[in-house]
Amino acid sequence: MRRETFLPLVGVAGLVALWYLAVWARVVDPVLLPPPEDAFAAMVKGMAGGRLGYDFWRTVERTAYAIAIAAVIAIPVGIALGSNERIYRSVEFVIDFFRSTPASAMFPLFLVIFGVGDMTKILVAAFGAALVILFNVAYGVMNARKTRLLAAKVMGATRFRVLTDVMLLESLPQTFVGLRNGVSLALVIVVVAEMFIGSTDGLGHRVFEAQQLFEMPDMYAAIFAAGALGYGLNLLFLVVEKRFVHWSGK
Amino acid sequence: MAAATGVQAPGLAAAAAAGAAGRAAEPVHITIRGLTKHFQGGAVYDNFDLDVPRGKFVSVFGPNGCGKSTLINLIAGLIPADAGTILFGGKPLRETKIGYVFQNYREALFPWVSAWSNIEYPLKLAKVPAPERARRVDRLVAHLGVKIDLKRYPYELSGGQQQLVSIMRALVVDPEVLFLDEPFSALDYEMTLFMREQLQRVFNETRTTMVLVSHDLEEAVYLADRVLLLSRRPATIADFPDVPMPRPRSDETLSDPAFVLLKGHCLEIFQREVRKA
Ligand SMILES: Nc1ncnc2c1ncn2[C@@H]1O[C@H](COP(=O)(O)OP(=O)(O)OP(=O)(O)O)[C@@H](O)[C@H]1O
Numbered sequence: 413m414r415r416e417t418f419l420p421l422v423g424v425a426g427l428v429a430l431w432y433l434a435v436w437a438r439v440v441d442p443v444l445l446p447p448p449e450d451a452f453a454a455m456v457k458g459m460a461g462g463r464l465g466y467d468f469w470r471t472v473e474r475t476a477y478a479i480a481i482a483a484v485i486a487i488p489v490g491i492a493l494g495s496n497e498r499i500y501r502s503v504e505f506v507i508d509f510f511r512s513t514p515a516s517a518m519f520p521l522f523l524v525i526f527g528v529g530d531m532t533k534i535l536v537a538a539f540g541a542a543l544v545i546l547f548n549v550a551y552g553v554m555n556a557r558k559t560r561l562l563a564a565k566v567m568g569a570t571r572f573r574v575l576t577d578v579m580l581l582e583s584l585p586q587t588f589v590g591l592r593n594g595v596s597l598a599l600v601i602v603v604v605a606e607m608f609i610g611s612t613d614g615l616g617h618r619v620f621e622a623q624q625l626f627e628m629p630d631m632y633a634a635i636f637a638a639g640a641l642g643y644g645l646n647l648l649f650l651v652v653e654k655r656f657v658h659w660s661g662k
Numbered sequence: 663m664a665a666a667t668g669v670q671a672p673g674l675a676a677a678a679a680a681g682a683a684g685r686a687a688e689p690v691h692i693t694i695r696g697l698t699k700h701f702q703g704g705a706v707y708d709n710f711d712l713d714v715p716r717g718k719f720v721s722v723f724g725p726n727g728c729g730k731s732t733l734i735n736l737i738a739g740l741i742p743a744d745a746g747t748i749l750f751g752g753k754p755l756r757e758t759k760i761g762y763v764f765q766n767y768r769e770a771l772f773p774w775v776s777a778w779s780n781i782e783y784p785l786k787l788a789k790v791p792a793p794e795r796a797r798r799v800d801r802l803v804a805h806l807g808v809k810i811d812l813k814r815y816p817y818e819l820s821g822g823q824q825q826l827v828s829i830m831r832a833l834v835v836d837p838e839v840l841f842l843d844e845p846f847s848a849l850d851y852e853m854t855l856f857m858r859e860q861l862q863r864v865f866n867e868t869r870t871t872m873v874l875v876s877h878d879l880e881e882a883v884y885l886a887d888r889v890l891l892l893s894r895r896p897a898t899i900a901d902f903p904d905v906p907m908p909r910p911r912s913d914e915t916l917s918d919p920a921f922v923l924l925k926g927h928c929l930e931i932f933q934r935e936v937r938k939a
């Protein structure tokens with residue numbers, strides 16, 4: 413294998429070394445910062461049939477529901493808005509405004525409407541993700557290459573065929589940008605929601621509970637599990653994008 | 663007096679009329695009358711008349727920004743005219759099959775499907791069944807002697823190959839008119855020369871009416887049966903000379919004294935129009 417393949421491991425090794433150094437030099441209380449192997453052991457034990465694994469999958473489930481709901485609503489609406497620039501311009505401010513509003517500020521409102529169940533966590537995350545996806549899809553459609561639209565038109569495509577055969581595909585790369593950003597945001601919102609609104613499971617709950625019980629290796633394990641989940645989701649979308657949007661950037 | 667002439671020498675009158683009309687023997691394909699188009703900067707066309715002959719190759723040449731692209735875009739229906747009529751053998755555009763080749767092939771082809779699928783797309787729009795589509799693309803490929811791997815995506819092909827694919831996409835429906843807006847100006851010189859020959863072959867074999875916008879006078883004259891020289895905007899016809907060189911043309915055509923003379927004449931008119939600024 414080429415040496416470059418192992419380059420990312422240098423950073424990981426550096427981080428672990430730094431961690432050991434901090435433990436050894438007692439920079440922080442040993443109770444607050446256990447050695448890396450303790451956190452690692454807690455992670456392996458938790459993921460292999462322990463609480464952590466269960467919480468991990470609960471978070472995956474909520475994030476998946478949130479992104480699915482967001483995509484099902486935001487992609488068609490984004491296409492509709494993007495294909496009619498006048499309509500988009502008229503709602504742009506509202507979309508931009510709520511896109512800039514921290515979704516966590518919407519928790520109390522959603523709590524009042526949907527109660528403290530799973531539904532609230534999923535819907536707030538879906539709300540945040542939907543606006544991001546909507547914005548990107550609409551821009552993808554609006555920025556479709558003029559020449560390509562004209563080419564389809566001059567070949568005799570109806571407005572509908574131009575939309576389905578050209579605009580939709582033209583907007584796919586931007587749609588994937590929206591999906592990747594949307595899933596990151598949905599994960600953030602789900603984890604925060606799991607920490608604070610009457611939760612009994614999920615990674616957010618795991619981190620919070622471990623901290624409350626002073627089980628520091630468990631807490632670090634949960635944090636890394638959340639990190640791995642975020643990274644993995646992003647990677648998943650990148651791989652799917654590479655496969656289906658092979659022309660992106662070409 | 664006119665009546666007397668008519669009675670006494672009808673043959674002569676007809677000949678005179680033919681002379682006045684320029685080329686009565688040459689059937690008109692596209693009739694443009696009273697074409698008017700304004701942009702913010704003013705009129706690009708103001709009551710413009712033009713007859714494009716059937717089965718001929720017309721090159722459009724003129725100063726920068728005089729409205730060459732606008733003219734073929736108006737005829738091809740890519741942009742709406744403010745006023746005027748454009749008829750193809752008496753029919754409106756929507757009853758006419760046309761092909762259009764863009765300068766920017768990279769942005770005109772569909773990168774999400776193969777070159778082959780790009781070529782068959784207009785047939786799909788026309789609801790031609792799949793086996794018939796395959797037959798017609800195959801026939802076109804054989805006809806043009808194209809040696810490109812059409813299973814590849816457009817972005818995997820060279821610039822010249824991509825433009826050849828867009829020309830094939832325009833030709834696959836057997837268009838009555840083919841429009842080309844500076845189709846080779848994004849290619850390197852070697853490729854341009856090669857593509858010029860390909861286009862000449864297509865024309866010689868199909869005799870489809872073609873309208874080419876070119877910023878290269880030699881290319882414009884070399885390929886054309888007639889060269890449409892436009893004035894500065896609002897564009898008028900500065901001249902519309904015949905190019906009588908026999909086909910197929912070759913490098914020898916370029917050094918033919920008649921060709922050189924005609925090219926010089928076009929250049930003179932062009933420079934006269936440029937200086938009018
Ligand atoms: N969409 C538009 N809006 C405003 N003005 C336009 C538009 N399209 C063209 N024009 C103007 O109309 C004139 C003719 O444009 P056109 O593109 O037809 O020129 P051209 O002869 O093809 O030029 P070039 O040699 O640069 O290709 C130019 O002055 C241009 O600025």
Ligand SMILES: [Mg+2]
Nearest residue numbers: 730731732875
């Ligand atoms: Mg132009």
